[in-house]
Amino acid sequence: MTYPKEKILFFYRQMLRIRLCEEAFVDPILKGEIRTPCHLYSGQEAVAVGVCAALDERDYVFGNHRSHGHYLAKGGDMKAMAAEIFCRKAGCARGRGGSMHLIAPEAGMLGAAPIVAGTVSLALGAALAAAIRKDGRVAVSFFGDGAVGEGVVYECLNFAALKRLPLIFACENNLYATHMPIRECRVERDIWEIGVPFGIPGEKIDGNDVMAVHAAALRAVERCRSGGGPYFLEFLTYRLRGHVGPDDNIQGTHTDIRPPEEIVAWRGRDPIDRLADYIVAGGIATPAALKEIREEVRQEVAAALEFAAQSPPPPQEEVNLYVFA
Amino acid sequence: MSSPRVMTYSLAINEALHQAMEADPTVFLIGQGVKSPWYVGNTAQGLLDRFGPARVIDTPVSENAVTGAAVGAAVAGMRPIVVHPRMDFMFYAFDPIVNEAANWHYMSGGCSSVPVVFWGIINRGGEQAAQHSQALHGMFAHVPGLKVVMPATPYDAKGLMLAAIRDPNPVVFVDDRWLYGQEGPVPEEPYEVEIGRGRLVRGGKDVTLVASSRMVHEAERAALLLEGEGIGAEVIDLRTIKPLDIDLILSSLDKTGRLVVVDGGWRTCGLAAEVAALAAERGFGSLKAPVVRVTLPDCPAPASAALEKVYYRTAADICRAARKLVTGS
Numbered sequence: 001m002t003y004p005k006e007k008i009l010f011f012y013r014q015m016l017r018i019r020l021c022e023e024a025f026v027d028p029i030l031k032g033e034i035r036t037p038c039h040l041y042s043g044q045e046a047v048a049v050g051v052c053a054a055l056d057e058r059d060y061v062f063g064n065h066r067s068h069g070h071y072l073a074k075g076g077d078m079k080a081m082a083a084e085i086f087c088r089k090a091g092c093a094r095g096r097g098g099s100m101h102l103i104a105p106e107a108g109m110l111g112a113a114p115i116v117a118g119t120v121s122l123a124l125g126a127a128l129a130a131a132i133r134k135d136g137r138v139a140v141s142f143f144g145d146g147a148v149g150e151g152v153v154y155e156c157l158n159f160a161a162l163k164r165l166p167l168i169f170a171c172e173n174n175l176y177a178t179h180m181p182i183r184e185c186r187v188e189r190d191i192w193e194i195g196v197p198f199g200i201p202g203e204k205i206d207g208n209d210v211m212a213v214h215a216a217a218l219r220a221v222e223r224c225r226s227g228g229g230p231y232f233l234e235f236l237t238y239r240l241r242g243h244v245g246p247d248d249n250i251q252g253t254h255t256d257i258r259p260p261e262e263i264v265a266w267r268g269r270d271p272i273d274r275l276a277d278y279i280v281a282g283g284i285a286t287p288a289a290l291k292e293i294r295e296e297v298r299q300e301v302a303a304a305l306e307f308a309a310q311s312p313p314p315p316q317e318e319v320n321l322y323v324f325a
Numbered sequence: 326m327s328s329p330r331v332m333t334y335s336l337a338i339n340e341a342l343h344q345a346m347e348a349d350p351t352v353f354l355i356g357q358g359v360k361s362p363w364y365v366g367n368t369a370q371g372l373l374d375r376f377g378p379a380r381v382i383d384t385p386v387s388e389n390a391v392t393g394a395a396v397g398a399a400v401a402g403m404r405p406i407v408v409h410p411r412m413d414f415m416f417y418a419f420d421p422i423v424n425e426a427a428n429w430h431y432m433s434g435g436c437s438s439v440p441v442v443f444w445g446i447i448n449r450g451g452e453q454a455a456q457h458s459q460a461l462h463g464m465f466a467h468v469p470g471l472k473v474v475m476p477a478t479p480y481d482a483k484g485l486m487l488a489a490i491r492d493p494n495p496v497v498f499v500d501d502r503w504l505y506g507q508e509g510p511v512p513e514e515p516y517e518v519e520i521g522r523g524r525l526v527r528g529g530k531d532v533t534l535v536a537s538s539r540m541v542h543e544a545e546r547a548a549l550l551l552e553g554e555g556i557g558a559e560v561i562d563l564r565t566i567k568p569l570d571i572d573l574i575l576s577s578l579d580k581t582g583r584l585v586v587v588d589g590g591w592r593t594c595g596l597a598a599e600v601a602a603l604a605a606e607r608g609f610g611s612l613k614a615p616v617v618r619v620t621l622p623d624c625p626a627p628a629s630a631a632l633e634k635v636y637y638r639t640a641a642d643i644c645r646a647a648r649k650l651v652t653g654s
């Protein structure tokens with residue numbers, strides 16, 4: 001299946017917007033200008049972009065601790081994100097949330113939160129709201145392979161299936177949950193199969209192939225919109241940075257617990273490089289055109305970071321603001 | 326006489342775990358991150374190598390099931406320690422802790438008990454925000470059937486961990502990552518610090534500062550500052566927040582007549598409220614002034630460092646409260 005040129009270039013731009021943002025945070029993190037724990041999304045961009053491009057603006061998304069990509073892909077404002085990561089008043093959560101609590105209700109990004117699996121049931125609730133209102137919206141829950149250790153995920157599978165809710169379970173399987181490789185967390189079975197006992201169809205997708213991700217997301221959305229009930233997408237992918245921050249410091253040292261050969265192999269499957277190759281090989285755009293996009297995105301990202309770094313922190317006398325509506 | 330051995334708070338916990346596991350084959354450690362210093366600092370170092378993966382169990386992200394498993398293993402004759410590298414993650418585990426473990430002995434008319442340690446680490450600051458900062462000791466202390474300990478020093482960290490493991494009841498052991506580097510004397514041999522017994526940290530005639538865990542050190546700093554102003558502050562380290570050492574608090578109050586309760590938790594229905602209520606009920610005759618609380622505001626933890634700075638209480642806040650109480654200004 002192929003898509004219009006504009007759509008493919010949109011994927012490219014969106015993935016780059018995420019990647020260049022993430023990489024632009026590295027230096028300020030290392031310098032201590034950004035202190036909030038950042039779980040960088042570099043390497044997983046195809047998932048957020050391919051899925052969110054299958055949604056309408058009014059559809060709903062919930063994220064987790066690693067949600068910079070979900071937020072941007074769903075249409076969240078880049079400046080407001082950067083400012084939140086700098087914990088500034090102009091941030092999307094007014095400096096109250098930091099990196100792990102990105103939110104853009106106006107874009108359908110209903111929130112992100114770092115309690116593992118904590119937002120899966122919230123996405124269930126958003127799907128329930130859509131079902132009660134019969135408004136045709138779809139909800140997506142983004143969570144990691146680690147989250148399927150939590151019992152609440154199975155409660156959500158059952159309830160979503162029972163009520164045929166328009167909910168997409170989007171599991172980003174990057175093979176690790178902090179310091180634990182997946183084989184130490186679960187027996188070797190495809191994650192998407194956890195929906196099967198509840199009658200939820202699903203599939204395993206190359207999460208570094210944005211075209212494949214998008215095609216699968218379209219199938220899932222179609223099923224949800226037509227009243228077919230929930231769908232499970234397992235995306236096999238890999239993070240190119242540490243669990244939190246630029247390096248993998250999960251064992252208390254700045255060394256990655258992941259085998260070097262594995263990291264190298266996955267670098268060779270970089271989703272952005274792969275899309276660029278596809279674009280050029282297919283004559284969709286020239287390398288020069290891609291370079292131009294990259295330059296535009298670079299400027300956008302630089303402006304967002306500049307804005308964030310310059311903007312003031314929330315006033316201290318307002319610390320208790322926003323406890324209640 | 327040789328000077329006593331000095332060690333850090335986190336290594337004191339580590340030593341307690343080593344000694345408990347060595348002495349009793351029914352003791353085991355389970356929870357997320359027991360093999361990752363990123364989660365538990367060096368509190369678990371050497372345990373996996375020494376006791377093996379059957380008794381030092383790192384787990385999937387499954388707090389509810391893992392905590393329930395610890396409770397069940399305790400009912401079946403083991404002495405589990407289940408660690409939660411952040412208290413925030415314990416909300417998934419409230420059901421086995423509160424509904425099952427806390428009530429079990431009573432519900433069974435005393436014919437079954439639950440010798441389990443729920444070890445929850447307070448890990449806050451660093452712009453981690455509301456779900457990675459919470460101190461939940463007050464919630465646990467609210468529940469009948471749970472004991473709650475909060476060591477402030479390396480000595481107590483070891484002694485209270487050993488006491489918690491040996492206690493026949495469910496004990497919530499709450500420590501704080503901000504204390505892990507704290508150094509102090511720790512005897513090498515195994516010993517227990519009695520659960521329910523507080524500690525007089527320093528004497529003073531004008532005002533009593535009651536604190537626990539990390540706030541004990543802020544209270545001590547405040548007492549030093551106050552001393553420079555001619556105010557004598559007595560500092561009490563609660564060590565156990567359930568059951569409270571009421572006699573220690575009352576005898577100090579009897580002496581000073583003024584009470585500042587310091588707590589690293591939220592204000593409403595919190596530990597400080599409980600201590601204040603006890604002072605009103607049982608120490609009313611001693612009180613020369615209203616009790617003052619220095620606590621977190623009734624507000625979630627903010628991310629922004631600028632807001633964190635005013636959110637967390639320090640010695641300066643304690644001084645201000647104590648000064649006002651004693652001098653009226």
Ligand SMILES: Cc1ncc(C[n+]2csc(CCOP(=O)(O)OP(=O)(O)O)c2C)c(N)n1
Pocket residue numbers: 039065066114115116143144145146147148174176177178243357386388414417
């Ligand atoms: C309830 C809860 N338990 C533990 C943690 C600590 N923690 C943070 S991220 C994480 C692993 C998540 O792994 P996964 O879901 O695969 O997401 P990834 O980081 O790989 O994107 C854990 C266990 C947490 N945030 N919440």
Ligand SMILES: [Mg+2]
Pocket residue numbers: 144145146172173174175176177178
């Ligand atoms: Mg993962």
